[in-house]
Amino acid sequence: MLINDVLLPALGQTVYMVLASTIMAVIIGFLPAIILVITDEKGLKPNKAIYKSLDFIINILRSFPFIILMIAIFPFTKLLVGKTIGTTAAIVPLTIAAAPFAARVIESAMKEVDSGIIEAARSFGASNWQIIHKVILKEAFPSIILGITLTVISVVGYSAMAGAIGGGGLGDVAIKYGYYRFKTDIMVYTVIILIVLVQIFQSIGDIIYKKLSK
Template sequence: MISNFLNSFNELIYPELLNTLNMVLQATLYSIILGLIPAIILVITSPNGLKPNKFVYGVLDFIINILRSFPFIILLVAIIPFTRFVVGTTIGPIAAIVPLSIGAAPFTARVIENSLLEVDPGVIEAAKSFGCSTFQIILRVMLKEALPSIVLGITLTVISIVGYSAMAGAVGGKGLGDLALQYGYYRYDTEVLIYTVIVLIIVVQVFQSIGTLIYKALTK
């Protein structure tokens, strides 16, 4: 069984594992970039924020809630024209990064927002008393204090994107999800399917362990 696994890994699983890691890591980075600014704006304009603004907060909160409610497989199909415009194709791991990033961005925004809201109000008041600007409070106080919590939230985001990447395989996104579909569903190759699931579980556990280690390092 071990020899069969090694053969399947070298010939089939390893190339798709690289595709999956490429999709997940790039999509995570882009989702953080897309989610960070809205999260900060939500925190600043919230009723108890540094610069309360009911209109801006309400509009942005509504948009994020709408995007979060979209099933990923539907989003994947709905933004095909946009994906083609951005990367020139709708098939392959590079194309899958676009919907993966957009699908994960609202979740990332909420993760960062909640982490920032957990910062001790006393620390923020102290920064205000020292004459810190809103930008300084966000950058030097809130983000710094919330960083461990943000790391845990981003870890959950990464794991969610791993699941999304498996769905992306259903529409030509490649990766381990596509491999499981092609061999497990269309070819009834249960052995390859099982191997693929094992590798996916290992990938998730590795990401979780890395996130936990970073969190512990930041909280020491």
């Protein structure tokens, strides 16, 4: 009964939180990633001040403990969604926590593109935007998929922590039933489900990566 009434709805909440926040984090993360790639000392338009400033901000946000972040932005979360607890409310801090991570993995993927390809595009008269859009992003896309997969897996972990302070999902079930009510079986089930969920996301990412790399 607990599986149908508790675990399955919690699994649905976790998947909802993870996918929604990852999508938004990736969308948000793309812009700073592109700016970092362009303004890097080896980039298309080097600018040390912009690069160092943005790099510093991303590092600060990445190092912020998620639980503290979630509590600290309660007023902002309430402003956006009208409440501070629940799965929808948890998406706000999850997105903010994941966006810097997404930006960093996208940046790393784009920097892996062979400089010879970029120089070849330049020699044909391609503009910076064309190089970013048609060369770097296209060549880096398989690696970006792997980076997004890592982001998803990180968000799964964040979502479990969100359950500790009313975020819902499997983390919430583990706290309420496994910890407070001493139901060890429920705790074990939630851990197994989270492990399986991570494996599914990783497998999907690997499959997409292999198809795009051919």
